[in-house]
Amino acid sequence: MGFNEKIRGNAIVESDVIIGVLDTGIWHESESFKDEGFGPAPKKWKGTCKGGQNFTCNNKLIGARFYSSSDSAKDVIGHGTHTASTAVGNLVKDVSFYGLAQGTARGGVPSDRFAAYSVCTADRCKSYDILAAFDDAIADGVDIITVSLGASSAIPIAHDPIAIGSYHAIQKGILTTNAAGNNGPIGGTVSSVAPWMLTVAASSIDRGIIDKVVLGNGRTLVGNSVNSFTSNETGFPIVEGKDVRNKRYTEVQAGHCEDLCIDNDAVKGKIVLCDELTGTVEARRAGAIGTVLKNNILAFEGVSEVLPLPAITLRDEEYNVVKSYMNSTKDPRANILRSEIIKDDFAPMVASFSSRGLNKFLPEIIKPDISALGIDILAAYSPVAPITKSAEDKRCVRYTLLSGTSMACPHAAGAAAYVKEMHPDWSPTAIKSSLMTTAWPMNNTSNFPGEYAYGSRHINPLKAIDPGLIYEASKEDYINFLCMVFDEADVRLISGLNWNCPTSFDKGSPKDHNYPSLASVVTPTIPFNISFHRTVKNVRLSNSTYKAKILPNSEVDIKVVPKVLSFNSLNEEKTFDVTIVGKALQVGSYVSSSLIWSDGTHNVRSPILIST
Incomplete structure (x- = not known):
C-alpha cells in the first residue's frame, strides 16, 4: 500500500479520530490496544465502556458494548480483534505466526482511538443487534465505522441492516466500510451493494506464503498452507484416505x-x-503425521490457510503427480516442509474468493468500490480462540494469519481514517471519492470485467489525501437516490423520514447519482446512446485547470463536455456530461474504459463500465 512506518498523519487531530468496529468483540488485553502515550478520550466522545465482567477500556480502546447475541464484549472468536488491530492497532515489534511473516504489526492509524461493538457470536449476527450498534456508534461520536460482516449474497437494501445502519451513519457524517463478501469468483455475488458504503474487495499482498512436499523420488511440489511445524525426518509413509478407511x-x-x-x-x-x-x-x-490436500475449489486459489498439522494444498495437476508417484513404488514416502515466505511480484491481484459484481439490485453502481489487502494478513488475535477448525488443535496465539474481505475492509477503514486526519472537515463522500479516484493499478488475469472484481482498483492512502477533485453527494442526494429506486414506503423505512418522493417522471436515473464511477446496463443486441451527469469539487489549488482524457476503446465513442474544467477558487464546483455511443452488445458482454481529469499533477480517475 506504500504506507510504511515513517508515514505520519495530522498530529493536531490524529488522536481525535475514532473508529467504530462492529464485529465479534475485542481482546482488550492485546498489546495492539495498549494506551501508553495516549491522553484522555476526545471531548466529542459520548460513549461508554460496557464490555461486561472483567472487561476494561483505556485511552486507546475508549468504548465497548455488547448486545443480545453475546454476554460480553470480550472476543472469544478472534475475528473482531483481528479486524480492529488491522484498522487501528499500535506498532508492535517482532510479531509473527510461529516465526512466519515476522515483522512489526501496525494498524492503518495506530495513533487513533476506537470503540468495539460486539454484535456477533461464532454462528450468528442478529439484524437488530447490528442496527442497535449502528445507533450507538453514531450517538457515541465515532468518525468511521468498519463492518467486516454481511449476508452470503446480496439482499434487498430495505431488508439489509448494514445498509440501513450505514445510511443513518452517512446522514450524520460517518463513512462505513463494508466487506464485499467471500463468494467469488462467481459474478453477481457481491453482498454490499448500497452506494453510501465503501465496499471493499480483497487483494493479494506482496508477501506470499508457500509450502513444499518432497516425494521419495526427489520430486518437490509447491503448494499452499501455513505450516509452522518442522520435521527432522527424511520421509514418512504416504497413503490415500480410501486405503486407511474405517470400514x-x-x-x-x-x-x-x-x-x-x-x-x-x-x-x-x-x-x-x-x-x-x-x-x-x-x-x-x-x-496422521501430515496430510496432502487436493484444492479443487477455485475460490481458495493462492490462499494459505493455517492448518492443524503439517499439511499442503495442491492443485489438481500437482496432486495427481503425488498419486502417480505412489502408484509407481511399493514404499511411497514424502515429507512436508515448514512454510516459506516469498515475494509475490504479481500483487496486487484480486483474491479468487472475493465476491464480484454485477450489483444485483443497483447495476448502475459499480460494486465493489475498491480493493485492499485481504490474503494472509497477520494481525492481533484472541488467545482463547481456536486457530483452526480442528478440536484437537490446542495452540493459542496472540497474532495469526487470516484471509477474507473481512481483512480487506479494516485496511480501507484505516485509510479512510488517515484521510479524515488530514482533512477533518471533509464529508464521508469526499473521503470515499478520494480513495476511489486515486487508487493503484491492479493486475487482472481473467476475462471477467476487472471493475466487477475490484471497482476503482487498489487503495492508495498517500495519494488519497491529495485527490485534486472529489465527487461529493449531499444528504438530499441520497434521499433522491432512494426515491429513484424504491417506493415511498421503503424510502421512509430506510431513511426514518416522512419523505414525499417526486412523481415517477421526475425521479431521474441511478446512473446520474454523483458517484466516482460510471456504469450503466443496456439492452442486448440494440445500439445504445447513454449520458452521465457529474459534478466535481476542487479541493487543491484555488486556480487550476483540468483536462479530460478517455482511455480509448474501439467498441464505443465516448465524449466529455466540456473537455476542460477551470477553477478559480478552492471548493468551487463544476459540472460535466459524459456521452457514450456504441453498437449492439451481445448478451453477457461488456465495454470498459476510464475517464481521467488531469491538471498535470493530479489524475482523477473514474472507471466506466457498460454491460448487458
Whole structure:
C-alpha cells in the first residue's frame, strides 16, 4: 500500500479520530490496544465502556458494548480483534505466526482511538443487534465505522441492516466500510451493494506464503498452507484416505477424509492424501503425521490457510503427480516442509474468493468500490480462540494469519481514517471519492470485467489525501437516490423520514447519482446512446485547470463536455456530461474504459463500465 512506518498523519487531530468496529468483540488485553502515550478520550466522545465482567477500556480502546447475541464484549472468536488491530492497532515489534511473516504489526492509524461493538457470536449476527450498534456508534461520536460482516449474497437494501445502519451513519457524517463478501469468483455475488458504503474487495499482498512436499523420488511440489511445524525426518509413509478407511464408511468418503472415516490405527505415523480441502480436520483427529490436500475449489486459489498439522494444498495437476508417484513404488514416502515466505511480484491481484459484481439490485453502481489487502494478513488475535477448525488443535496465539474481505475492509477503514486526519472537515463522500479516484493499478488475469472484481482498483492512502477533485453527494442526494429506486414506503423505512418522493417522471436515473464511477446496463443486441451527469469539487489549488482524457476503446465513442474544467477558487464546483455511443452488445458482454481529469499533477480517475 506504500504506507510504511515513517508515514505520519495530522498530529493536531490524529488522536481525535475514532473508529467504530462492529464485529465479534475485542481482546482488550492485546498489546495492539495498549494506551501508553495516549491522553484522555476526545471531548466529542459520548460513549461508554460496557464490555461486561472483567472487561476494561483505556485511552486507546475508549468504548465497548455488547448486545443480545453475546454476554460480553470480550472476543472469544478472534475475528473482531483481528479486524480492529488491522484498522487501528499500535506498532508492535517482532510479531509473527510461529516465526512466519515476522515483522512489526501496525494498524492503518495506530495513533487513533476506537470503540468495539460486539454484535456477533461464532454462528450468528442478529439484524437488530447490528442496527442497535449502528445507533450507538453514531450517538457515541465515532468518525468511521468498519463492518467486516454481511449476508452470503446480496439482499434487498430495505431488508439489509448494514445498509440501513450505514445510511443513518452517512446522514450524520460517518463513512462505513463494508466487506464485499467471500463468494467469488462467481459474478453477481457481491453482498454490499448500497452506494453510501465503501465496499471493499480483497487483494493479494506482496508477501506470499508457500509450502513444499518432497516425494521419495526427489520430486518437490509447491503448494499452499501455513505450516509452522518442522520435521527432522527424511520421509514418512504416504497413503490415500480410501486405503486407511474405517470400514463403516465408503472409499469415496474416506478418500475425501470426511469426519470419522479414517481408521486411527491404520494412519498413525503416516501422511494421508485427502481429495477435499476439509480433510485436514479428520486427518488431525485420526492421528496422521501430515496430510496432502487436493484444492479443487477455485475460490481458495493462492490462499494459505493455517492448518492443524503439517499439511499442503495442491492443485489438481500437482496432486495427481503425488498419486502417480505412489502408484509407481511399493514404499511411497514424502515429507512436508515448514512454510516459506516469498515475494509475490504479481500483487496486487484480486483474491479468487472475493465476491464480484454485477450489483444485483443497483447495476448502475459499480460494486465493489475498491480493493485492499485481504490474503494472509497477520494481525492481533484472541488467545482463547481456536486457530483452526480442528478440536484437537490446542495452540493459542496472540497474532495469526487470516484471509477474507473481512481483512480487506479494516485496511480501507484505516485509510479512510488517515484521510479524515488530514482533512477533518471533509464529508464521508469526499473521503470515499478520494480513495476511489486515486487508487493503484491492479493486475487482472481473467476475462471477467476487472471493475466487477475490484471497482476503482487498489487503495492508495498517500495519494488519497491529495485527490485534486472529489465527487461529493449531499444528504438530499441520497434521499433522491432512494426515491429513484424504491417506493415511498421503503424510502421512509430506510431513511426514518416522512419523505414525499417526486412523481415517477421526475425521479431521474441511478446512473446520474454523483458517484466516482460510471456504469450503466443496456439492452442486448440494440445500439445504445447513454449520458452521465457529474459534478466535481476542487479541493487543491484555488486556480487550476483540468483536462479530460478517455482511455480509448474501439467498441464505443465516448465524449466529455466540456473537455476542460477551470477553477478559480478552492471548493468551487463544476459540472460535466459524459456521452457514450456504441453498437449492439451481445448478451453477457461488456465495454470498459476510464475517464481521467488531469491538471498535470493530479489524475482523477473514474472507471466506466457498460454491460448487458
